[in-house]
Amino acid sequence: MSDVLNQLAQVLEERKQADPDSSYVASLHAKGLNKILEKVGEECTETLLAAKDAEHSGDTRDVIYETADLWFHSMVMLSRLGLGPGEVIDELARRFDLSGLEEKASRNK
Numbered sequence: 301m302s303d304v305l306n307q308l309a310q311v312l313e314e315r316k317q318a319d320p321d322s323s324y325v326a327s328l329h330a331k332g333l334n335k336i337l338e339k340v341g342e343e344c345t346e347t348l349l350a351a352k353d354a355e356h357s358g359d360t361r362d363v364i365y366e367t368a369d370l371w372f373h374s375m376v377m378l379s380r381l382g383l384g385p386g387e388v389i390d391e392l393a394r395r396f397d398l399s400g401l402e403e404k405a406s407r408n409k
């Protein structure tokens with residue numbers, strides 16, 4: 301599963317040097333961090349609206365579609381900051397077997 305994330309991360313790195321007229325990712329970089337963050341926020345809102353609709357309709361296809369848009373734009377944000385999915389997966393792995401409540405308490409120490 302994370303192979304796809306790693307492969308996508310590699311493509312995103314390559315696209316930093318690409319022509320903004322032929323690459324969506326390059327066009328986001330050309331517009332700057334604020335545009336990338338705007339897209340993350342937009343996709344976040346679209347994801348939660350799709351989830352609210354799915355709760356009533358039972359149709360989850362849009363939730364998957366919008367979450368993919370959200371993950372994709374989050375990865376562009378990470379790439380912009382010199383980060384990749386590896387760092388996020390490592391953090392999730394670190395939290396593995398740690399109760400969410402314990403983890404929260406450890407943040408306040």
Ligand SMILES: N=c1c2ncn([C@@H]3O[C@H](COP(=O)(O)OP(=O)(O)OP(=O)(O)O)[C@@H](O)[C@H]3O)c2ncn1[C@@H]1O[C@H](COP(=O)(O)O)[C@@H](O)[C@H]1O
Pocket residue numbers: 308311315322323324325326339368369372
């Ligand atoms: N996974 C994605 C991906 N998911 C979503 N998108 C694009 O994200 C955009 C989503 O924005 P919106 O739905 O808001 O549409 P929009 O109206 O075009 O956006 P705005 O003009 O409002 O900014 C669309 O243009 C989608 O095509 C993606 N674009 C690229 N990828 C991956 O990134 C790779 C590199 O893409 P390029 O840089 O275009 O070569 C591709 O091969 C894919 O693997």
